Every structure is written in structure tokens, then in C-alpha cells.
Amino acid sequence: MMELPLIKKTAQIRQMTLPTPFLVGPVNTYLIWSDALVLIDTGPKTEEAQGQLLRRLREMNLRPKDIDRVILTHHHPDHIGMTHVFQEHADIIGHPKMEPWLRKDMSFFEERRTFFAGFYRQHGMPENWIQEIEQGNRYYMKYTEENRFDGSLQEGDEIDGVPGWRIIETPGHAETHISLWNERDGTMIAGDHLIGHISSNAILEAPYEKNKPRPKTLLKYRDAMKKCRGAAIVYPGHGEDITEPDRLIDERLHEQTSKAAVFKKWLEEKEKTAFEVCQQMYPKMYSKQPALTFSETLGHFDLLEELGEITSREENGRIWYKSV
Known part of the structure; x- marks a missing residue:
């Protein structure tokens, strides 16, 4: 296979920005190129987004079947809508609470x-x-398809095929939310946990277990942001790279x-x-x-x-x- 063109300064990461029909605007998806080829998020299920995704893959001499693993940061449609494009060949993984969303239970x-x-x-x-x-x-929900769920990722888990990366749980915007942290250089792929130009809404959720209280999502979001202090650079689900994450976190907490x-x-x-x-x-x-x-x-x-x-x-x- 041809060497992939460099899109990010960090050699392992390639960004693909896809259109969405939502007010939040385009969504960023990421390829991590290492021992395995891992896709982080997929974009929504629209013809426009799928056409753009396939074009970007072709530009890198890739096809959907070349993706070894799809990691989903959280269950919102602009991040999981095209998972079905990859499920025939790739493992589909995310937080354990992702499963009923993917299966459309x-x-x-x-x-x-x-x-x-x-x-x-x-x-x-x-x-x-x-x-x-x-x-x-x-x-x-129209912007997602029913998919299978192949495995879960939780706090501290390492990611097969991408040495140096591990999972941190970052609930708040979604109870299913996880982020990826590279301990070697402080790089973080954060989904919607941190976004530079807008503050992520800590969306209310029902409890995932019966007879349990609802999660207090803003309180969990604040705790999860504090866990991310020390990142060198954050690649977000929307907008530009965040080059001063600690400053942004302090701003969000104060706001x-x-x-x-x-x-x-x-x-x-x-x-x-x-x-x-x-x-x-x-x-x-x-x-x-x-x-x-x-x-x-x-x-x-x-x-x-x-x-x-x-x-x-x-x-x-x-x-x-x-x-x-």
C-alpha cells in the first residue's frame, strides 16, 4: 500500500472533515495509522457525507475494507451514522453503553x-x-443505521494496533463518551468533549440502569474536563485543533x-x-x-x-x- 499523505503534524493522525445536516456544522473524523488502521467516528448517514468520506479515503489509496477498527467517541448521529459502511470488515467498538444505541434497541x-x-x-x-x-x-435517529457492536472500551484500556494510545472516559456531553489519549506526546482525540469555538452541551440523559438516579451530566462533564488537563494538543469532533487545552478547560469551567x-x-x-x-x-x-x-x-x-x-x-x- 502507498504511504499515506501527511495531513496532521502528528504523523500517525489523518483528519477527514465531513458535512452534516445539523446546526453544529461539519464533523471531524480521524484515521490513526499505526500497526492497525483505526477510524475514529464516521459522520452522519447522508449521501453527501458518505460521498465525501469515500473520496477522502480514495485520495489516501484506501477503501472501507482497509479499516481494521472503528472507535466511536459517543452515540450521537453525526459521529456514528456511517458505521454500517465499515462493519463488514472492521471491528466496531466504543463505550459499553454504546451497544443499545448501535443496535437500535x-x-x-x-x-x-x-x-x-x-x-x-x-x-x-x-x-x-x-x-x-x-x-x-x-x-x-434517521441519520443512523442499525449496527452490531463488537467490543467495549473503558477507562485505561489500551487500543489494539495503536501502541501508546489509551482510553479515558469523558462523560458529560454523552454518557457514552470516550476520548483517546496518546501518553507519549500528550495528543488527545476528544470527540465532542472539548470544542474550541463552542461549548459542548451537557445533554440530559436517562439512567442506563433501572431504579438508578439520572446522571447529573454537567457535574460529570466538569469532572471529565479536569481529567484532561495536561494534554498538549486536542483534536476535536468539530472545528479547529485546540493548541492550549488547559486554558480552554479553565475558560469553560469559569463560564x-x-x-x-x-x-x-x-x-x-x-x-x-x-x-x-x-x-x-x-x-x-x-x-x-x-x-x-x-x-x-x-x-x-x-x-x-x-x-x-x-x-x-x-x-x-x-x-x-x-x-x-
């Missing part, structure tokens, strides 16, 4: 739908917005505590539901992106409760928050 999806319907009602969301979010979830203080102000006059505050904080955006704006709101409420700045109570199936 309908019972798993129904459990999550039921959880969130009740959860949103508890927090004051009207039925029409609950239905809007459910419709949006169905729309996003979150500053935004939490703004959320708290909405609770100073009287107690409110999370959805009421979501509407007040995002008067225009909440109707366009109800799930994301509500995730932002409740995530910062979790942070404020952790800091002892607000309290919550439940009455008649409704959860109310107030400033301390």
Missing part, C-alpha cells in the same frame, strides 16, 4: 422516552414541547459557574420550575431547541444545588427550585 428507546415524558412533566414542561422533543429525537450565577438570579424573587426559567433565560432559542436549552437549564441547576446556592422540593408531582 427499541425497548431501550421506549424506556428512555417514557422516562423523559414523566421527567419533563415534573419540571413544568407542557405536553406540546414534550412531543416536540420526541419528534426531534426521531428525526435525529459554567458564571452562567449558573445568572440562572440563580431568576430564582431570587420566587420559586419556579426549571422549564419556567428555561423560557426566561432563552426566550427565543427555547422554542427552536427545547431539549438543548432545557439541558442547559437543569444542568446549571444541578451545579447550583451542588454548590448549595439553590434548593428544590417536590409537590403534587412538580419540582420547584428556589434560591438560598
Whole structure:
């Protein structure tokens, strides 16, 4: 096989940027060239993205069957949508919680739908917005295919065929999220864990185990960012390379505590539901992106409760928050 052209300064890594139909814009996928050829993320299931992906592979004298392993950073459609292109020849691996998303487990999806319907009602969301979010979830799932799941990767695992790389679990943006860390040079492939031009939303998720509390995703995201201090360079799922990761991490942590203080102000006059505050904080955006704006709101409420700045109570199936 011909030597691959150098795309990144780090000789092992080649980047492929693919279009998406989502507001976040193009997605970055990466090839790690070592003892094995490993693809990190695939892009969404669209004709445009697949055409671009296959063209980029041809430019490097590669075909889908040359990929030995596909590692998925997390389960969102812009990162897993074309996994089916590689599953005939490559091993498909990711965090253990990836499996029901890849297999499109309908019972798993129904459990999550039921959880969130009740959860949103508890927090004051009207039925029409609950239905809007459910419709949006169905729309996003169109950009994925049912796939098999060949194996899991967890904290500290080494990656077969790419010496020097290991897995770090980076939940927050997604419970399934993992990042790849090269201990030799401090290189990190971070999916959506760190993005330079936008802050990653710590999206609300249902518990993966029955009778367990929901994960407090913003708190987990903050802890996971702190784990990544010391990286020399970060290759993100969207946008440009991050050359000063520690500075960006400190900025994101500060932005979150500053935004939490703004959320708290909405609770100073009287107690409110999370959805009421979501509407007040995002008067225009909440109707366009109800799930994301509500995730932002409740995530910062979790942070404020952790800091002892607000309290919550439940009455008649409704959860109310107030400033301390």
C-alpha cells in the first residue's frame, strides 16, 4: 500500500472533515495509522457525507475494507451514522453503553422516552414541547443505521494496533463518551468533549440502569474536563485543533459557574420550575431547541444545588427550585 499523505503534524493522525445536516456544522473524523488502521467516528448517514468520506479515503489509496477498527467517541448521529459502511470488515467498538444505541434497541428507546415524558412533566414542561422533543429525537435517529457492536472500551484500556494510545472516559456531553489519549506526546482525540469555538452541551440523559438516579451530566462533564488537563494538543469532533487545552478547560469551567450565577438570579424573587426559567433565560432559542436549552437549564441547576446556592422540593408531582 502507498504511504499515506501527511495531513496532521502528528504523523500517525489523518483528519477527514465531513458535512452534516445539523446546526453544529461539519464533523471531524480521524484515521490513526499505526500497526492497525483505526477510524475514529464516521459522520452522519447522508449521501453527501458518505460521498465525501469515500473520496477522502480514495485520495489516501484506501477503501472501507482497509479499516481494521472503528472507535466511536459517543452515540450521537453525526459521529456514528456511517458505521454500517465499515462493519463488514472492521471491528466496531466504543463505550459499553454504546451497544443499545448501535443496535437500535427499541425497548431501550421506549424506556428512555417514557422516562423523559414523566421527567419533563415534573419540571413544568407542557405536553406540546414534550412531543416536540420526541419528534426531534426521531428525526435525529434517521441519520443512523442499525449496527452490531463488537467490543467495549473503558477507562485505561489500551487500543489494539495503536501502541501508546489509551482510553479515558469523558462523560458529560454523552454518557457514552470516550476520548483517546496518546501518553507519549500528550495528543488527545476528544470527540465532542472539548470544542474550541463552542461549548459542548451537557445533554440530559436517562439512567442506563433501572431504579438508578439520572446522571447529573454537567457535574460529570466538569469532572471529565479536569481529567484532561495536561494534554498538549486536542483534536476535536468539530472545528479547529485546540493548541492550549488547559486554558480552554479553565475558560469553560469559569463560564459554567458564571452562567449558573445568572440562572440563580431568576430564582431570587420566587420559586419556579426549571422549564419556567428555561423560557426566561432563552426566550427565543427555547422554542427552536427545547431539549438543548432545557439541558442547559437543569444542568446549571444541578451545579447550583451542588454548590448549595439553590434548593428544590417536590409537590403534587412538580419540582420547584428556589434560591438560598
